[in-house]
Amino acid sequence: MQTPWIPFIPPSASTLSGKVDALYFYLVGVTVFFTLLIWGVLSYFVIKYRRRNTYEIPRPVAGSHKLETIWSVIPFIIAMTMFAWGAQVFFEQWRPPANAVEIYVVGKQWMWKIQHTTGQREINELHVPVGRKIKLIMTTEDVIHDFFIPAFRIKADVVPGRYTTLWFEATKAGRYHLFCAEYCGMNHSGMIGSVVALEPTEFDDWLSGNSSQQSPAVAGQQIYSTLGCVSCHGAAGEGGRGPALEGIFGKQVSLNNGQSIIADEAYIRESIVNPQAKLVNGFGPIMPTFQGQVSEEQLLQILAFIKSLQSEVPQAAGRRASPAAVPTSPAQVSAAGSPANR
Ligand SMILES: [Cu+2]
Structure with missing residues (x-):
């Protein structure tokens, strides 16, 4: 489905994406609310307390403990909601479930090489079943790359000499973008591919249709x-x-x-x-x-x-x-x- 415009957010196709979006819109909402509030109050005060004659001297302000307490405690509580909510989404994302199906990913200038535990290999394509938990074990042969599936709201660097993991559960069949999100040399922009989420039965057909390879x-x-x-x-x-x-x-x-x-x-x-x-x-x-x-x-x-x-x-x-x-x-x-x- 091609649209002539760039969508405001990518499609939402994993169990995580709704949670990331909710947090994102909460942060944007809080930011917009306070931006408008500060802008509005500022405009009002600029007019209300404008200097009316050249020799006017304002009344000295002694300060207010009550006011200071309010404007410290309220932002603290709001910041803590962001922290707690963010930490909860973060922990969910970075603790792969124990029963996830593993898939190996190796980045290389400039492609993604993928292998399933059943042997199937893919380049710049990742076929996954909808409704099953998948854990990616990822590394790179050369420089740092970054595995990014916007529709699943997941993204992680792959680092030479290290394994990084990502997990997800696709919720909607479809073909989604796969990007390298870390500048990795001349053809970085070409290091792209697709994630194909298939219904479980279709996925099993796809696997058995490609089963000639060694596990x-x-x-x-x-x-x-x-x-x-x-x-x-x-x-x-x-x-x-x-x-x-x-x-x-x-x-x-x-x-x-x-x-x-x-x-x-x-x-x-x-x-x-x-x-x-x-x-x-x-x-x-x-x-x-x-x-x-x-x-x-x-x-x-x-x-x-x-x-x-x-x-x-x-x-x-x-x-x-x-x-x-x-x-x-x-x-x-x-x-x-x-x-x-x-
Ligand atoms: Cu790359």
């Missing part, structure tokens, strides 16, 4: 064996020289400096590209770095493989979403990757 977990398992990771990190610890990887994702790991850390995406990525940074308690600094040997996409695939080595698979929602499209279940991946499988 990231399977691709990750291949990289894992090509690079010889298994000789030290048997999935169940049989390599012996490195920590066991089975079930490690999301768990607390104790380090040799006495601290402990949750084995999340960031920690696992760091342990591959900079293995000496945080050594697991009981293991020596013997692992070489794999910096430069694995691309960001491959790192995400290794991550998907390590995540799949769980007894309880957090991707359950994604698998249920498209049973026909899953070439290999994580349980099978883990069976192939680990002789000492449960």
